[in-house]
Amino acid sequence: MSPAQGARNGPSVTGRVLGILSAFGPGAEALTLSGIARAAGLPLSTAHRLVGELASWGALERGEDGRYRIGLRLWEVGALAPRSLGLRERAMPYLEDLYEATRQNVQLGVRDGHEVVYVERLAHPEAVRVFSRVGGRMPLHATGVGQVLLAYAPAAVQEEVLAAPMTALTPRTITDPYELRRTLAAVRREGVAVCDGMVDLLSLSVAAPVRGEDERVVASLSVVVPSAGAEPRAIVPAVRAAARGISRALGAPSARRRPAGVVSPLPAGASPTGG
Template identity: 50%
Template sequence: MERDRPVSVAGKVMAILNAFAQGGVRLNLSEICRRAGLPLATGHRLVGELTAGGFLDRLPDGTYRIGTRLWRIGSQAPAVMGLRELALPHMEDLYEATHDNVQLGVLRDDRVLIVERLRGTRSVPVLTQVGQTLPLHTTGVGKVLLAFAAPDVREAILAGELERHAARTITDPADLRRSLDEVRRAGYALTRDEMTLGAASVGAPVRDAAGDVVAAMSLVAGSRGADLRRLLPPLTTAVRALSRDVAAHWHGDPDIFSAERRSGA
């Protein structure tokens, strides 16, 4: 039977790279092999070859992360390149206005793919990296994308396991459903200590010419004493400006930002 055929070398390599798509910027060899479903000896050999080729980086503590060569290849994808080029000027303006962390994400395989990030040097430290994927239910960008996603996408997330990442992560489906309803009504999402302890975020949607949500932008600040609503005016200005640019200048595949773009508003 098809499922009994041995996994090819290419399949094993793809499984290793996909291990990083499941979350976690740095992974040790055991975790990579566990996620990839590979024996340790096989994983060690293939990870070594990927590292030698620049597709993975080995850090001094023995963990691995996606290498710059792989990122350079991936960043040439039209969806990433086009959106980043349009978004960067607006993200830079937003950073100058707030000096907080600025993130841009799109929906990919029921997670948030971070396609660009500017780090606020005077803001709360964040571990998010460009190219990393995050859960939809724990972040400002994720909640925006989930709230405006197709109904079948939302229902699949609500029916699945809502993993706890920090003290205030919403793990009850009914609570998350109410939160997403509020995001659609208000037009923005707020989080506090849901993905990372000490971090809060406010996210807003980026829309195309048809009014569909194709991405989300967020500001991430320290959760202690943070007045997230004061960040809404500059964030709203940035996403509106980016939405105008997307509507005017994006001429690619209308579904390229997200495979799950069917309207769920």
């Protein structure tokens, strides 16, 4: 088939299936068949056939209300992604230690293009709200985890982000390329990122890099605490210790040269929120 014929015939079957799956997301966790067809740009009859096949395989599930949701089969396949599977297994003991040490929200993310994808999150019921979710994405420039990943990303990726328009999630979000460049240099120099009110004016995050066996930064973890009264210096040692522990579990030589152990408790008398 010639390119002209392909253009006339529209997206391939694979493209149509991916369009259906892409219709789901935050705020669109449950969709009617007509809603799926509309979001995917497909005729209702085509959507009906493809959605039926996806539901039969388990990629979608149809609830009693007639709406479709992402199925467990798709989650099972996604959980096998190599960057998530081994990382999450090795990271979990340190994430749990960090969670117990701070009693705050703990997150682990990896870079995908110009976004951070969260692969794990431990949320304390009384902690400040967070907008991340497992499998969710955020722009690199706006989050602590993202700034760490961007700071250690290839130079070409950094320049692409710096040259592109940057969304302001709050009035404090860094959107100026010169300011972001300085911030990334500080992250590399200090080995930690502190983002105050960049995603939510009520929250502050402290993030540190996680390295793999070749010393490249493969992930980043963070703790999110209330911005009011927060003292980042009280949180940094625990975050760094957790990041080193995960790096050591992943085989990073630099982490093996330094004591990483389990996460140490916060300094005596220190509170994760400075209160």
